[in-house]
Amino acid sequence: MKKPELLAPAGSFQKAKTAFLYGADAVYAGTSSLSLRTRAEMTDEDLAKTIEYAHNIGKKVYTAINIYAWDENYEEIKKQLKMLEELNVDGIIVADGGIVDLIKETSPSIPIHISTQANTVSSHSANFWHKNGAKRVILGRELNKKQIKEVINNTPMGLETEIFVHGAICFGYSGRCFLSDFLAGRSANLGDCAQSCRWAYNLYVEEKNNPGNLMPVDDDDKGTYIFSSKDMCLIKEIPEIIDMGVDSLKIEGRLKTEYYLAVVINTYRKAIDDYIKNPKNYDYTKYLNELEKTKTRGLTTFYFNDRNNKDFQEYEGKQYNANYEFGGKVLEFDKEKSLIEIKNRLQVGDYLEIIIPNEINAIDFRINDLWDSDTGERIEYVNPGKLGQTVRMKLPIDVEPGWILRRKK
Template sequence: MNKKKVELLAPAGDLERLIVAAEYGADAVYFGENRFGLRSGVGFTLEDIRKGIQYLHDRGKKAYITVNIIPHNDDFKGLSDYVAFLGDNGADGIILSDPGVLSVVKEVAPDVDVHLSTQANAVNLRSILFWYRQGIKRIVIARELSLAEISYISQNIPDDLEIEAFVHGAMCISYSGRCLLSMYMTGRDANKGECAHPCRWEYALYEAKRPGEYFPIEEDERGTYILNSKDLCMIQYIPQMIDAGINSFKIEGRNKSSYYVATVVGAYRKALDEYYKKPEAYEFKEQWLDELKKASYREFTTGFYLGKPYESQNYKTSSYIRNYDFVGMVLDYNEKTGLATIEQRNRVFKGDKVEIIGPYRDYFEQVIEEMYDEEGNTIDVAPHPQQLFKIKVKNRVKPYDMLRRKKV
């Protein structure tokens, strides 16, 4: 068993999501500017990164910055200045996959810890010890390893080398994300953060001598999604993950919404806190899994952790399962009036039954019986994106609490 408590590591695609991750219980957040990370659509500016690092440090949490592209020569332009900026602003770790990038970090910011990205495909002890000798402080283990393999590795590495592993989120059909399918089919390079996700598309079998005839690979008139993986979910196996020697539980999803981050981080936080209260008496609670299913998800899989994933593909659809709508975020609460100021995220009506969630507590339900605009006028609907409105709430709320509504 790990002597230190396992770190809960959350993704963030912009400053709001970073704050949400921290507020809902993440011990650390990984994020970065889009030039050198594998999510081209993230919204961090250099100033946002500076603010994000400071926000996390003020709360005793850590900031890990993604610099994990597989770079060509031109991709090194501006890298030294960026790494120097990260070092000057107190980044706790830089996540990378390329030896060339590692050399830049060692030259420019030698005091910043370096984490090896899952993109480097570290699947064996010898490779991991090689990277350790190059100055790597943490290995983001490849997704293709079982708990037994990870346990063997953790028992045979130096005490100051940490293991980080994904516990939740989207899975990739290729080896830990090293994929050329997107580049081949769309010209968008997945290894530079521009994946078009062709693994999620619908496919059919085509025979060259029968032009125009497409044969479904499964018994489905629309074809089949033969490359489409289910989402990883290991919340039911927290003791086994800890016993395997994993130091950091990583949640995938830098392109996911603030609501997704809040829901998933909150569920894992509750499970981990319950475990550490009394590990020998720990029992999994089905409500944690139910909570995860209130965020958008594909069907769940345990990936490679329990053995070869023979049932990890969803051949019928690549669509997400969405049972709830995120309808608003709390900005402010007036103790005297009981009115909460909400920023709308989806159309919401007077009379709607909503669940209100917040960090470190269970959600509560209520019907929206009173609804006002910013001037205090009674309204029946908040139809405009990010519209501010007020509602009467039956329990105390605080900023970054969220409203969700079950789909009918």
């Protein structure tokens, strides 16, 4: 049984470190100007630092240059390709055929991964990309498991397959959407999506024989979230995915928090490892229960099990978890007073959970004391009033820097 790669998002160098700490085999990252996340906190220098860090610990980094590029983008692309080749990047994620040609011409040593933006939904398309230099294809989310198997069974052994197993689903076909560009002048295909599908809309119907007579269609007082999708979650399907021979399992979310990454990556890491070790006793419920603690929208298997599935619309429009939130991050362990970077308000009496790498069960505890990290004075609460705000508290177990704390609301 082949163990697939667990591939995680890294919107910054710190997020990459968190991803590796919690079990990612590889991360994908990109600068704001050349990848499909203009708000990602990743400069060329950060990207270089991420690649060097990953290679030092035996991990991989794939760089996204997956915009649909204008001619004026190509000089910057050439510059970044030169840097990435010197750093021995493990692969470049690309959708634009022009960029594929440029990589082959100027940086032929860099493996080419075809982005989901290229809409690879058949073995014929996958074989086309393989003939044109691709080492890996990232299949469209629109495929079901039967179709994924068809692609794997009808492509060369040297062509790797990657699928998304968790995260946001774009309303557009494989992400190629023009709604944001039309409504906000921000192109999703250049990484500047305004998330227009997540907005609330007021709907009206018009009587055909009485033009101009608009009657509102009400959902609730928040409007109607008719374009917003639930998040993909294939934790139950991990055994099938591994058995069919998918090479890489991808988690979406370069703009998500370190807390989100820690929980989701850690859960899928345990699920994959546990199934490989003991396939007969795979119990997805314990992993799903953990993912429920960090979800901000409903979860769906999308089309993986059934192309006729209609249960993937998120009508509530919420963007938060009602029961849990990011509590903090361990900066320094001390038996009595560990230093914590806080992410939300903490106060004496709050209940926190420690997310332990490679453990599915978190350690919960109650905050009995807080100390001001500057003065050492006892305090009752602390607010995240500035970036990097810290506090000291006693933790129930020995921890490592970078471990994440979850707060029960």
